[in-house]
Amino acid sequence: MARIVVLGAGFAGLWAAIGAARKRDEIGAAGSDIEILVIDRNPYHNIRVRNYEVDLSEVVLPLSQLLDPVGVDHRLGDVETIDVARGTVTIAVNGAHDVVVYDRLVLALGSGVPRPDIPGLAANAFDVDTYAAAAKLEAHLAALGRSAPAPGRTTVVVVGAGFTGIEVAAEMPDRLARAGIAGGRIILVDPNPVVGATIGERARPVISEALAALNVETRLGVRVEAMDAAGVRLSSGEVIRTQTVIWCAGMRASPLAATLPVERDRLGRILVDPFMRVADLAHVFAAGDVASSLVDGLHATVMSCQFARPMGRFAGHNVIADLVGQPLLPLRIDWYVTVLDLGGWGALYTEGWDREVRTTGAAAKATKQIINHQRIYPPLTGRKEDLFAAAAPTVQAAPARK
Ligand SMILES: Cc1cc2nc3c(=O)[nH]c(=O)nc-3n(C[C@H](O)[C@H](O)[C@H](O)COP(=O)(O)OP(=O)(O)OC[C@H]3O[C@@H](n4cnc5c(N)ncnc54)[C@H](O)[C@@H]3O)c2cc1C
Numbered sequence: 391m392a393r394i395v396v397l398g399a400g401f402a403g404l405w406a407a408i409g410a411a412r413k414r415d416e417i418g419a420a421g422s423d424i425e426i427l428v429i430d431r432n433p434y435h436n437i438r439v440r441n442y443e444v445d446l447s448e449v450v451l452p453l454s455q456l457l458d459p460v461g462v463d464h465r466l467g468d469v470e471t472i473d474v475a476r477g478t479v480t481i482a483v484n485g486a487h488d489v490v491v492y493d494r495l496v497l498a499l500g501s502g503v504p505r506p507d508i509p510g511l512a513a514n515a516f517d518v519d520t521y522a523a524a525a526k527l528e529a530h531l532a533a534l535g536r537s538a539p540a541p542g543r544t545t546v547v548v549v550g551a552g553f554t555g556i557e558v559a560a561e562m563p564d565r566l567a568r569a570g571i572a573g574g575r576i577i578l579v580d581p582n583p584v585v586g587a588t589i590g591e592r593a594r595p596v597i598s599e600a601l602a603a604l605n606v607e608t609r610l611g612v613r614v615e616a617m618d619a620a621g622v623r624l625s626s627g628e629v630i631r632t633q634t635v636i637w638c639a640g641m642r643a644s645p646l647a648a649t650l651p652v653e654r655d656r657l658g659r660i661l662v663d664p665f666m667r668v669a670d671l672a673h674v675f676a677a678g679d680v681a682s683s684l685v686d687g688l689h690a691t692v693m694s695c696q697f698a699r700p701m702g703r704f705a706g707h708n709v710i711a712d713l714v715g716q717p718l719l720p721l722r723i724d725w726y727v728t729v730l731d732l733g734g735w736g737a738l739y740t741e742g743w744d745r746e747v748r749t750t751g752a753a754a755k756a757t758k759q760i761i762n763h764q765r766i767y768p769p770l771t772g773r774k775e776d777l778f779a780a781a782a783p784t785v786q787a788a789p790a791r792k
Contacts, residue, residue, distance in 0.1 A: 392424050394709055395479060395492035397469050399430035399453055400438060401695040402678025402702035403498030408781040409706025411460040417714055421461045428457060428464040429481055439695055440762050441524035442558045444565050450521050459774045472646060474671055494673050494709045498702060499644035501679035501693055503637060510617040515637040518558060535569035542631035544574045547622055549614055550639035551580035552588055553730060556597060558636055559606045560733030577630060579609045590745040593738055600732035641693050643680045655682050664720035666705035675709050677701035685723045689743055695766050700785050707783035725788045729758045739791060749791055756792040765789060
């Protein structure tokens, strides 16, 4: 029996595993011929892009619901080491360590928000990078809502005015209202001189308009120098009293990528070919935020579920094809869009690598809601046929504009 091990059950890993099961089925092999094993530190698939939202009740889906119907095994474990020479992975489970042997590996451990060594940050900053972190923030806001008035109680500081920070800040008026906090103050901090520095000039005026309408203040061209439970100190000298700092500054590939003897980009991502094979590493595939691929021969994939999901589907198909000596399928995507949630103001829909603004406000919000509530969800019917259909190695059309 051969074993495919998929590390990570996020957007890339989930679809790699189901895509591999689909291809296994297609070639007429059984689970007793080719075992597919997913390892994740959590027993659920997190719809991570929704972790900033007001309502977190539907952002985690049990892996058993998605993987059992297609005959994919899953183990809970923290991946500690990958030994590509031996073809093994070490995982930690409840304090014990275990070695898992693979014939083919799909690395899909995603990314994380880096937490720099700023005094007080580790102990005091929240984030929305994982479901656990988002749930912790939600509980904190609810507790603040029940607490007595105190300095900084109704002020939220969001650090990082990129995609995630903007979505967090724009959603915050509704989140504070839900927590019963009136008169909240939301402040978006970034070392760049503009909000959305990486998002592009065309989109920026829309974002500024939305943030102004939502009464989100900005502090630009400044860094956070220190924080504690009572507030943050900025490089401008300003001290903001707050009990809620949310760290959203950047994304970096899983640190395990750096342990492999391969080339990486400035985000720590492993370079993969159009088949999701890791260059110069036999039997290892990578997909999602941990990997970078030239998606149209020119542009590298962006850390996003827009790319992680198809990368996963193609990696899953190809890892089985590679195992049994069938031709691999290249991933090519000729469209790129961004749909940025701007809370109660609406959203922003851009098309193309230059991010041409196509729709804004309520129209873009309708698209965003379809993406966040339908498009990126796996079928929840528990039917193998539905899961296999969604895992086919094809590229979806761009989301429809409203
Ligand atoms: C708040 C927020 C909003 C976002 N909004 C958008 C958006 O609007 N559009 C968009 O396209 N993208 C968005 N993204 C980015 C998107 O979520 C990621 O690009 C996507 O999740 C990448 O998928 P992935 O499978 O590579 O990684 P992930 O989804 O992060 O999955 C990685 C998996 O690996 C597991 N894992 C990691 N390390 C270990 C370990 N050592 N041991 C065991 N398991 C491990 C994790 O538990 C996780 O299940 C957003 C991200 C955030 C945080």
